[in-house]
Amino acid sequence: xxxxxxxxxxxxxxxxxxxxxxxxxxxxxxxxxxxxxxxxxxxxxxxxxxxxxxxxxxxxxxxxxxxxxxxxxxxxxxxxxxxxxxxxxxxxxxxxxxxxxxxxxxxxxxxxxxxxxxxxxxxxxxxxxxxxxxxxxxxxxxxxxxxxxxxxxxxxxxxxxxxxxxxxxxxxxxxxxxxxxxxxxxxxxxxxxxxxxxxxxxxxxxxxxxxxxxxxxxxxxxxxxxxxxxxxxxxxxxxxxxxxxxxxxxxxxxxxxxxxxxxxxxxxxxxxxxxxxxxxxxxxxxxxxxxxxxxxxxxxxxxxxxxxxxxxxxxxxxxxxxxxxxxxxxxxxxxxxxxxxxxxxxxxxxxxxxxxxxxxxxxxxxxxxxxxxxxxxxxxxxxxxxxxxxxxxxxxxxxxxxxxxxxxxxxxxxxxxxxxxxxxxxxxxxxxxxxxxxxxxxxxxxxxxxxx
Amino acid sequence: xxxxxxxxxxxxxxxxxxxxxxxxxxxxxxxxxxxxxxxxxxxxxxxxxxxxxxxxxxxxxxxxxxxxxxxxxxxxxxxxxxxxxxxxxxxxxxxxxxxxxxxxxxxxxxxxxxxxxxxxxxxxxxxxxxxxxxxxxxxxxxxxxxxxxxxxxxxxxxxxxxxxxxxxxxxxxxxxxxxxxxxxxxxxxxxxxxxxxxxxxxxxxxxxxxxxxxxxxxxxxxxxxxxxxxxxxxxxxxxxxxxxxxxxxxxxxxxxxxxxxxxxxxxxxxxxxxxxxxxxxxxxxxxxxxxxxxxxxxxxxxxxxxxxxxxxxxxxxxxxxxxxxxxxxxxxxxxxxxxxxxxxxxxxxxxxxxxxxxxxxxxxxxxxxxxxxxxxxxxxxxxxxxxxxxxxxxxxxxxxxxxxxxxxxxxxxxxxxxxxxxxxxxxxxxxxxxxxxxxxxxxxxxxxxxxxxxxxxxxxxxxxxxxxxxxxxxxxxxxxxxxxxxxxxxxxxxxxxxxxxxxxxxxxxxxxxxxxxxxxxxxxxx
Numbered sequence: 001x002x003x004x005x006x007x008x009x010x011x012x013x014x015x016x017x018x019x020x021x022x023x024x025x026x027x028x029x030x031x032x033x034x035x036x037x038x039x040x041x042x043x044x045x046x047x048x049x050x051x052x053x054x055x056x057x058x059x060x061x062x063x064x065x066x067x068x069x070x071x072x073x074x075x076x077x078x079x080x081x082x083x084x085x086x087x088x089x090x091x092x093x094x095x096x097x098x099x100x101x102x103x104x105x106x107x108x109x110x111x112x113x114x115x116x117x118x119x120x121x122x123x124x125x126x127x128x129x130x131x132x133x134x135x136x137x138x139x140x141x142x143x144x145x146x147x148x149x150x151x152x153x154x155x156x157x158x159x160x161x162x163x164x165x166x167x168x169x170x171x172x173x174x175x176x177x178x179x180x181x182x183x184x185x186x187x188x189x190x191x192x193x194x195x196x197x198x199x200x201x202x203x204x205x206x207x208x209x210x211x212x213x214x215x216x217x218x219x220x221x222x223x224x225x226x227x228x229x230x231x232x233x234x235x236x237x238x239x240x241x242x243x244x245x246x247x248x249x250x251x252x253x254x255x256x257x258x259x260x261x262x263x264x265x266x267x268x269x270x271x272x273x274x275x276x277x278x279x280x281x282x283x284x285x286x287x288x289x290x291x292x293x294x295x296x297x298x299x300x301x302x303x304x305x306x307x308x309x310x311x312x313x314x315x316x317x318x319x320x321x322x323x324x325x326x327x328x329x330x331x332x333x334x335x336x337x338x339x340x341x342x343x344x345x346x347x348x349x350x351x352x353x354x355x356x357x358x359x360x361x362x363x364x365x366x367x368x369x370x371x372x373x374x375x376x377x378x379x380x381x382x383x384x385x386x387x388x389x390x391x392x393x394x395x396x397x398x399x400x401x402x403x404x405x406x407x408x409x410x411x412x413x414x415x416x417x418x419x420x421x422x423x424x425x426x427x428x429x430x431x432x433x434x435x436x437x438x439x440x441x442x443x444x445x446x447x448x449x450x451x452x
Numbered sequence: 453x454x455x456x457x458x459x460x461x462x463x464x465x466x467x468x469x470x471x472x473x474x475x476x477x478x479x480x481x482x483x484x485x486x487x488x489x490x491x492x493x494x495x496x497x498x499x500x501x502x503x504x505x506x507x508x509x510x511x512x513x514x515x516x517x518x519x520x521x522x523x524x525x526x527x528x529x530x531x532x533x534x535x536x537x538x539x540x541x542x543x544x545x546x547x548x549x550x551x552x553x554x555x556x557x558x559x560x561x562x563x564x565x566x567x568x569x570x571x572x573x574x575x576x577x578x579x580x581x582x583x584x585x586x587x588x589x590x591x592x593x594x595x596x597x598x599x600x601x602x603x604x605x606x607x608x609x610x611x612x613x614x615x616x617x618x619x620x621x622x623x624x625x626x627x628x629x630x631x632x633x634x635x636x637x638x639x640x641x642x643x644x645x646x647x648x649x650x651x652x653x654x655x656x657x658x659x660x661x662x663x664x665x666x667x668x669x670x671x672x673x674x675x676x677x678x679x680x681x682x683x684x685x686x687x688x689x690x691x692x693x694x695x696x697x698x699x700x701x702x703x704x705x706x707x708x709x710x711x712x713x714x715x716x717x718x719x720x721x722x723x724x725x726x727x728x729x730x731x732x733x734x735x736x737x738x739x740x741x742x743x744x745x746x747x748x749x750x751x752x753x754x755x756x757x758x759x760x761x762x763x764x765x766x767x768x769x770x771x772x773x774x775x776x777x778x779x780x781x782x783x784x785x786x787x788x789x790x791x792x793x794x795x796x797x798x799x800x801x802x803x804x805x806x807x808x809x810x811x812x813x814x815x816x817x818x819x820x821x822x823x824x825x826x827x828x829x830x831x832x833x834x835x836x837x838x839x840x841x842x843x844x845x846x847x848x849x850x851x852x853x854x855x856x857x858x859x860x861x862x863x864x865x866x867x868x869x870x871x872x873x874x875x876x877x878x879x880x881x882x883x884x885x886x887x888x889x890x891x892x893x894x895x896x897x898x899x900x901x902x903x904x905x906x907x908x909x910x911x912x913x914x915x916x917x918x919x920x921x922x923x924x925x926x927x928x929x930x931x932x933x934x935x936x937x938x939x940x941x942x943x944x945x946x947x948x949x950x951x952x953x954x955x956x957x958x959x960x961x962x963x964x965x966x967x968x969x970x971x972x973x974x975x976x977x978x
Contacts, residue, residue, distance in 0.1 A: 014846045
């Protein structure tokens with residue numbers, strides 16, 4: 001029990017200071033019937049560091065890591081190269097093992113980083129202000145819908161068919177209980193997203209329209225007309241970005257008039273990690289800031305006039321407003337936000353643009369090669385680093401077949417939209433700077449074989 | 453922002469006549485001032501290299517006319533500058549690696565580095581959430597093993613692994629209650645009873661899930677008022693949200709009776725399990741009649757808090773609520789592990805209330821928590837509870853002669869001891885004691901929570917502190933408390949030795965500055 005420093009002698013001394021005979025005296029308030037008299041039966045006892053390491057390593061080896069295979073999965077989580085210094089810096093104990101900065105005088109490191117993160121996120125998404133992170137993109141998306149309800153005092157949200165189906169699923173779960181009305185639709189396997197079609201759906205009950213950019217099939221479309229249409233009907237436009245690297249190459253949703261922009265930050269600085277922890281991005285215009293959920297860091301001065309940072313506007317939050325709070329969120333994802341911020345600082349604007357260009361060129365090259373394969377058709381001519389192929393047969397078994405050969409081919413729309421026949425031949429393929437030409441050639445030849 | 457430091461930022465320059473204590477740079481030996489990245493970086497600088505691509509930049513894009521034209525304004529730093537910037541910032545932080553973090557209700561304990569190493573194994577860290585299930589059997593097995601431990605340690609029936617944090621776990625628990633009531637055709641039960649000593653997230657969660665919140669008072673001895681609770685039960689009550697051990701640091705002696713009464717009245721019992729580390733291995737919440745309880749993995753099982761997250765809040769469920777658990781989850785079958793999602797939720801899981809997050813929850817935290825659990829084993833975890841309770845009572849009994857301890861006579865405290873500002877002279881308050889502790893080299897305890905105690909100071913030492921550490925902390929705590937009681941004015945102006953003196957939180961809220969603006973822009977906005 002190497003993590004417990006008390007010795008038997010210490011425990012004895014301490015019990016005598018307390019005035020208790022045995023440790024059981026300190027548990028007298030537990031009803032007798034609920035007391036356990038020894039370690040719970042059926043669970044192993046403590047183990048050495050070496051033994052635990054062996055056990056966990058054996059479990060890890062049962063997985064096919066992304067880096068060990070030609071890899072093309074995206075659909076909301078992306079494999080990018082993270083510079084070594086990012087992980088080194090977030091493992092510094094002063095960041096890793098610090099608490100929420102409620103005592104700002106000895107938490108300026110975390111607070112200044114949060115302020116920098118907020119500033120970076122706001123600029124990237126094209127908004128005035130951002131919060132200091134949410135759990136992930138999907139929960140940030142629901143929080144944005146709730147915020148739009150609060151701002152507009154209307155309860156109907158229109159969700160684009162291009163929105164990640166898991167994000168739609170999260171919203172559906174919550175709406176069932178909160179009374180929000182969701183107008184949701186399925187994507188159509190075609191070249192353009194439903195951006196223009198959504199305009200006609202906006203009415204006097206609409207709180208917001210939610211679109212993803214680039215969308216679940218990798219498509220991008222100008223959001224300006226949709227933003228204007230929302231504003232004309234006093235509704236909000238919420239844009240969801242699941243691949244923020246894209247914003248190094250394409251216009252931000254904020255520039256095109258989105259009122260709230262949320263995102264999944266995972267692709268910058270945070271690894272795949274089988275789905276979490278990730279980092280939710282959340283930005284909006286300045287006038288909406290008091291309706292924003294989550295944690296905010298603000299600039300101020302100390303008693304000597306020196307610049308410093310504190311958590312602020314906490315009057316929106318659960319620890320003051322209790323049941324009237326804007327959200328029940330208490331934790332954010334600060335360590336992941338730190339990783340995001342460090343990676344973004346290393347990139348800078350110049351590096352981000354290069355990274356985005358490299359992703360885009362690689363994806364163009366891959367789409368050219370793959371669409372030469374008989375039985376493969378590129379359905380999305382406009383994209384950033386992710387595009388959708390239509391295969392001559394159902395994509396899901398093809399993906400499984402290729403995985404057995406050690407190729408992680410992409411995300412089949414059959415997995416994301418089970419039972420939707422019109423989508424089952426769709427395969428979403430993501431290409432990043434980690435994808436090599438050999439990877440693409442391997443996938444092409446395996447697809448050629450599988451579709452023959 | 454294309455050249456370095458166009459903003460004009462410069463460190464504090466020495467005042468005339470103060471040359472003994474001032475420096476040219478504003479730094480003081482190892483205490484280094486650090487500007488913002490926006491003040492030292494430039495949009496042309498980068499700390500990364502990309503492989504040379506001959507045709508890069510001269511390609512025809514496929515962006516549909518949406519290529520970025522306007523600058524974003526993101527500063528870059530070279531790699532050495534980046535490493536220095538964040539290393540310098542890190543030195544402005546207190547952390548558990550530096551010393552005792554006596555935060556009540558937040559459990560800041562030692563974070564073993566083995567957990568970090570295991571979470572970074574490529575098989576876990578470099579695994580896509582939508583990878584075919586045959587290629588991630590080891591990851592599913594981690595989830596299954598952790599689930600087995602959580603169910604067994606709590607004596608419950610099932611566990612929902614996906615909630616992203618404690619408060620998200622609360623949401624999961626109350627949604628399961630909602631789903632169970634709806635399945636019984638009792639959608640009219642809309643009121644959740646919440647003791648006034650509860651974490652603020654409890655009422656916020658209930659409201660977020662569209663319940664109505666009603667408070668339940670506490671007794672003078674710091675526990676839920678059983679009579680008041682029973683009196684309020686009835687056909688409109690969905691259930692109760694209770695914290696046990698509670699935020700006054702006490703075990704709810706009447707927990708079984710509370711559960712029985714709530715069940716008899718047709719409601720469910722939600723338990724905030726934030727303080728599970730005080731009873732793990734000694735008490736199973738399932739034996740107390742609890743229907744749902746979240747477990748903050750960072751608190752009981754030592755995943756790092758990271759300056760405020762990420763968290764992870766799996767929720768254990770009773771037999772009554774298990775059918776309503778959210779998707780996705782892992783199931784063991786003869787051929788391996790399978791992932792139950794929307795499409796594979798058979799009649800066995802038909803009651804599920806749906807999906808709470810995009811993927812499977814905080815896998816990176818599961819790996820860390822499982823590593824910690826296996827290191828401790830069933831015997832070590834029981835010792836965790838005993839040592840955390842022992843350490844807290846040691847602090848309670850070592851301070852109660854000097855500081856008011858409102859529940860000192862209510863029985864032993866569990867893992868945290870509570871004090872109040874009663875007895876401090878006019879003009880001195882809890883915050884002064886807290887800031888005084890900073891100068892002694894400690895992070896202050898939790899202050900002004902729970903609300904049921906005036907000027908509360910909630911101290912939680914945790915089980916990973918030695919007696920020597922506790923003795924030194926007690927000495928410092930007594931010294932600061934004594935100085936405050938004696939009206940020492942220097943306590944009012946503490947901290948004196950921190951990187952910053954007291955910060956003006958009112959100014960920050962009155963004139964919010966939430967993002968960096970170049971000085972010219974900021975001036976124009978004035």
